[in-house]
Amino acid sequence: MSGYVAAQPGIFAQGTRAHYYLEFDVRGGADPDAVISALSRLREPAVTSGGANIVIALGPDLWRRIAPDDAPAGLQPFVPIGTAPATQHDVFLWLHGTNHDVVLDMARAAVVALGGVADLATEQPAFVYLDSRDMTGFVDGTENPPIWEAPDVAIVPEGAGVGGSFVLVMRWVHDLGRFHALSKEDQEGVIGRTKPDSVELAAGVKPATAHIARVVVDDDEGNEREIFRRSTPFGTVHEQGLQFVAFCREPESFSVMLHRMLDDDGGVHDRLTDFSTPVSGSFYFAPSIDALVRACPAFDDD
Numbered sequence: 001m002s003g004y005v006a007a008q009p010g011i012f013a014q015g016t017r018a019h020y021y022l023e024f025d026v027r028g029g030a031d032p033d034a035v036i037s038a039l040s041r042l043r044e045p046a047v048t049s050g051g052a053n054i055v056i057a058l059g060p061d062l063w064r065r066i067a068p069d070d071a072p073a074g075l076q077p078f079v080p081i082g083t084a085p086a087t088q089h090d091v092f093l094w095l096h097g098t099n100h101d102v103v104l105d106m107a108r109a110a111v112v113a114l115g116g117v118a119d120l121a122t123e124q125p126a127f128v129y130l131d132s133r134d135m136t137g138f139v140d141g142t143e144n145p146p147i148w149e150a151p152d153v154a155i156v157p158e159g160a161g162v163g164g165s166f167v168l169v170m171r172w173v174h175d176l177g178r179f180h181a182l183s184k185e186d187q188e189g190v191i192g193r194t195k196p197d198s199v200e201l202a203a204g205v206k207p208a209t210a211h212i213a214r215v216v217v218d219d220d221e222g223n224e225r226e227i228f229r230r231s232t233p234f235g236t237v238h239e240q241g242l243q244f245v246a247f248c249r250e251p252e253s254f255s256v257m258l259h260r261m262l263d264d265d266g267g268v269h270d271r272l273t274d275f276s277t278p279v280s281g282s283f284y285f286a287p288s289i290d291a292l293v294r295a296c297p298a299f300d301d302d
């Protein structure tokens with residue numbers, strides 16, 4: 001890597017409990033340059049403003065049209081995997097801050113800023129539940145890379161797309177009634193960790209169908225595949241689930257993990273998928289700040 005290339009800092013910002021996710025479809029015929037120009041009118045992503053962070057990510061086709069030289073090899077739209085549908089959109093915005101009012105204001109401002117070129121396709125407010133638990137009651141994030149290692153996991157280290165990050169966005173809807181009807185021990189077998197304190201079950205106890213048994217997998221060189229997860233729960237009294245959002249320096253680990261979760265691999269699938277259903281799936285690319293500025297110098301304006 002030559003020189004310092006800044007990744008979008010909101011990917012790593014910690015301590016925010018209010019989250020808001022937006023996906024947009026660019027209107028047919030809209031000029032890609034007009035889309036990136038509209039995005040630059042959002043608050044500058046290099047700073048946290050008003051106590052909130054914005055992460056901007058573009059769908060593979062749109063980013064390749066805006067900045068072909070800054071699009072990494074392997075950047076492809078989501079395709080269906082097992083029961084996971086492909087619901088690819090063009091723009092993904094992740095807004096996160098201290099309180100719901102701030103992120104809601106930013107979400108509304110984003111819809112206005114993009115109004116001339118894109119339609120809102122999905123919106124999902126979300127929150128940190130208790131001590132960073134998923135709505136199943138299990139701690140989510142225990143084995144996430146620590147913040148000082150996260151850039152190595154999440155950020156493209158060199159070549160086209162350097163400083164950017166591949167993003168997987170999926171909405172999972174839980175059947176909490178059925179999950180919570182299981183005994184605590186059975187719930188722990190579904191995840192592969194203990195419920196109160198997130199301790200990994202011993203090798204002889206952890207089922208092959210446990211979630212963590214499916215997603216812990218080595219690459220061809222024998223190194224454990226790693227992704228940086230930033231998912232948060234959502235819910236009303238009628239529907240609860242997880243907005244799964246993860247970042248990676250390469251796209252393959254996402255696909256490998258999803259296949260191990262959702263495809264019957266020799267009769268083994270992730271038992272968590274018996275209690276939670278993926279209802280959306282998209283891949284995006286979160287470019288570096290430098291690439292955003294190259295695509296639209298207005299990103300550099302104060």
Ligand code: HEM
Nearest residue numbers: 134138139140141142143144172212215242254257258276
């Ligand atoms: C319903 C959706 C999901 C739920 C509720 C969920 C929940 C959890 C929980 C409770 C853990 C254990 C604690 C931790 O280490 O964070 C975990 C670990 C993990 N999950 Fe998920 N997860 C979901 C979907 C996914 C998906 C779609 C992927 C990958 C594409 C994934 C990848 C991982 C990874 C890599 C780990 C860490 C495994 C380890 O190193 O021990 N998860 N998840």
